[in-house]
Amino acid sequence: MASLSLWKIVELAVGGDASWDRILRKKSKKEKSLAGFPGLVGNTPLIELTSLSKATGCKILAKAEFLNPGGSSKDRVAKGIVEDAERRGLLKEGGTIIEGTSGSTGISLSLMARARGYRCIIVMPDDQAKEKSQLLEQFGAEVVLVKPASIVNAKHYVNEAKRLARNTEGGFFTDQFENTSNFDSHYTTTGPEIWRQTNGIVDAFVMAAGTGGTIAGTSAYLKEQNPNVQVFLADPPGSSLYNKVRSNVCYAPQQAETKVRRHRYDTIAEGVGIDRLTKNFMLAKIDDAFKVTDQEIVEMSRFLLREEGIFVGSSSGLNCVAAVRAARKLGPGHTIVTVLCDSGQRHLTKFWNEEHIREDWQLEPMATHLEFLDGATGQP
Numbered sequence: 001m002a003s004l005s006l007w008k009i010v011e012l013a014v015g016g017d018a019s020w021d022r023i024l025r026k027k028s029k030k031e032k033s034l035a036g037f038p039g040l041v042g043n044t045p046l047i048e049l050t051s052l053s054k055a056t057g058c059k060i061l062a063k064a065e066f067l068n069p070g071g072s073s074k075d076r077v078a079k080g081i082v083e084d085a086e087r088r089g090l091l092k093e094g095g096t097i098i099e100g101t102s103g104s105t106g107i108s109l110s111l112m113a114r115a116r117g118y119r120c121i122i123v124m125p126d127d128q129a130k131e132k133s134q135l136l137e138q139f140g141a142e143v144v145l146v147k148p149a150s151i152v153n154a155k156h157y158v159n160e161a162k163r164l165a166r167n168t169e170g171g172f173f174t175d176q177f178e179n180t181s182n183f184d185s186h187y188t189t190t191g192p193e194i195w196r197q198t199n200g201i202v203d204a205f206v207m208a209a210g211t212g213g214t215i216a217g218t219s220a221y222l223k224e225q226n227p228n229v230q231v232f233l234a235d236p237p238g239s240s241l242y243n244k245v246r247s248n249v250c251y252a253p254q255q256a257e258t259k260v261r262r263h264r265y266d267t268i269a270e271g272v273g274i275d276r277l278t279k280n281f282m283l284a285k286i287d288d289a290f291k292v293t294d295q296e297i298v299e300m301s302r303f304l305l306r307e308e309g310i311f312v313g314s315s316s317g318l319n320c321v322a323a324v325r326a327a328r329k330l331g332p333g334h335t336i337v338t339v340l341c342d343s344g345q346r347h348l349t350k351f352w353n354e355e356h357i358r359e360d361w362q363l364e365p366m367a368t369h370l371e372f373l374d375g376a377t378g379q380p
Helices: 006-015 017-030 036-040 050-056 074-087 104-116 130-138 157-166 181-197 213-225 241-247 294-308 314-330 354-361
Strands: 046-048 059-064 096-100 119-125 142-146 171-173 204-208 230-235 288-291 335-340
Touching: 036 074, 036 104, 046 181, 050 059, 050 294, 050 314, 059 181, 059 314, 074 104, 074 181, 096 104, 096 157, 104 119, 104 130, 119 130, 119 157, 130 142, 142 157, 157 171, 181 213, 204 213, 204 314, 213 230, 230 241, 230 314, 241 288, 288 314, 294 314, 314 335
Parallel strands: 059 335, 096 119, 096 171, 119 142, 204 230, 204 335, 230 288
Antiparallel strands: 046 059
């Protein structure tokens, strides 16, 4: 409660319970209650990764998006896309939300569907961590698992979701890759939150891209506030976005898109890296990019758990490797902001399974100091 003047205290003392009741009612009217899942989305903490700050001489901050109610930054996207579709009359009472996703967006959409009373169908590749499909089913979504395929294949999970939406009465395909409500969600929330939480002191923003919504919306907002903010893309093995940023050519050196099993070239990082330019990504204001290896992603995640007590997924490890590179490029004294996308709890059977890491990926899940980044520039 706000501080009270001496005369107000006297008035309350004389007036007794009735006076206190009036002031408490007045206060309660000013405080808005949160409305379920949508009311809890966003306003996540911005935390300092002190071990990375100490190692670089910069202040490295991370948006703790795993603290959203659905456990990831995709909650913002689900909320934004659904609310926009409702305003435009694309999603009506009794409708069905349909999306093709590697997992996190589906989890967020399933919770948003629950909150709004919609049916939800999620199509996803069957090689994702099983925790994701289990959560989806627990949250009431109907899960359709498909074999991994290239985007040019009609059986790709996104294309299958489109087909289901066309053939489902009242079906709405959220289209997270091409629907710019994704961009808007981060332009209106993530960007402003970072600007406010840093008091406008931010020199660089570092982020990987899957749909491209986070890096696009956030970069656009931050650069509107200060055009000197540097934006760096963190890109995993096999993705073509690094080449797009650095050379303005979109290709993956490992193999052609039409011949790959799942993404162009498998990477341990789920949900990030892509071989095509989405509408959301094309809105991004990116200055430079860093290529990050799977081994670096694995080691950074273990480093964060050991040094910071933070348990995150693969994309967060990817972002933090690139944040260190950005800090080293800019030099000491700068403020670098990145994103911790989701918790490691969604990756127990794969990314945090030591046997899987060693046998299936031939990687070594060590928790060393930052020596694994020494001499690595991320620019082959």
